[in-house]
Amino acid sequence: MFLENASKAGWIEVICGSMFSGKTEELIRRLKRAQFARQKVEIFKPKIDIRYSEEEVVSHDANAIRSTPVENSGNILLLTGDVDVVGIDEAQFFDANIVEVCQKLANNGIRVIVAGLDMDFLGKPFGPMPQLMAIAEYVSKVHAICVHCGNLAHHSHRLADNDRLVVLGEKDIYEPLCRHCFNQAKINESKKTEPEKKDLVFKN
Numbered sequence: 445m446f447l448e449n450a451s452k453a454g455w456i457e458v459i460c461g462s463m464f465s466g467k468t469e470e471l472i473r474r475l476k477r478a479q480f481a482r483q484k485v486e487i488f489k490p491k492i493d494i495r496y497s498e499e500e501v502v503s504h505d506a507n508a509i510r511s512t513p514v515e516n517s518g519n520i521l522l523l524t525g526d527v528d529v530v531g532i533d534e535a536q537f538f539d540a541n542i543v544e545v546c547q548k549l550a551n552n553g554i555r556v557i558v559a560g561l562d563m564d565f566l567g568k569p570f571g572p573m574p575q576l577m578a579i580a581e582y583v584s585k586v587h588a589i590c591v592h593c594g595n596l597a598h599h600s601h602r603l604a605d606n607d608r609l610v611v612l613g614e615k616d617i618y619e620p621l622c623r624h625c626f627n628q629a630k631i632n633e634s635k636k637t638e639p640e641k642k643d644l645v646f647k648n
């Protein structure tokens with residue numbers, strides 16, 4: 445589907461989905477293929493995401509590729525002078541300007557591959573992801589497996605009782621759920637008493 449040697453270069457690909465859906469694995473797969481094709485590849489991630497490694501993009505299965513953590517999206521333009529392919533992970537955490545940055549890169553002949561959460565823990569569109577999906581030539585939605593019923597999951601359900609948008613974490617705080625199990629979990633949570641909710645925070 446994605447030609448490493450397309451004659452007219454410069455486009456945007458988005459890989460989206462819930463946590464544990466394989467976004468990072470798919471990003472790494474595409475970037476490594478570009479490297480096999482001897483293309484110059486640069487990978488960026490927001491500085492706040494240092495869960496597994498400061499200098500690498502790492503999947504939940506420990507696949508890794510070297511990356512540059514950046515403070516804001518503007519820094520990406522400064523660091524992509526002579527590249528063929530730009531990879532961006534955890535795009536949901538970037539500022540709104542990431543959309544313009546991706547447009548500029550693609551217009552300048554660069555293949556841009558962006559991975560990120562399309563929905564937050566409430567099931568709401570996350571940060572700049574909707575805009576990125578709208579302007580991209582190619583959008584791939586990948587799915588995790590619902591840990592409650594085994595169906596395809598597209599929600600990242602937060603187990604801790606915390607209302608902040610950004611709470612970094614793994615399986616200790618999040619579980620991938622399908623639509624029906626997510627809705628049921630929300631109903632169960634709404635029935636919990638305050639002491640029960642506090643107990644949830646303590647456990648996580």
Ligand SMILES: Nc1ncnc2c1ncn2[C@@H]1O[C@H](COP(=O)(O)OP(=O)(O)O)[C@@H](O)[C@H]1O
Binds near residue numbers: 462
């Ligand atoms: N419930 C699950 N469904 C699917 N994959 C899971 C699940 N729990 C753990 N995994 C692991 O997560 C890997 C995907 O990790 P990763 O690419 O980092 O996902 P993402 O970037 O979307 O969070 C899978 O290959 C699998 O080994």
Ligand SMILES: Cc1cn([C@H]2C[C@H](O)[C@@H](COP(=O)(O)O)O2)c(=O)[nH]c1=O
Binds near residue numbers: 495561563566609614
């Ligand atoms: C749903 C949701 C997630 N996060 C955090 C949790 C993780 O640190 C990352 C997502 O990582 P992944 O590579 O997609 O597994 O985002 C958050 O801060 N807020 C949320 O609503």
Ligand SMILES: [Zn+2]
Binds near residue numbers: 591592595624
């Ligand atoms: Zn389910």
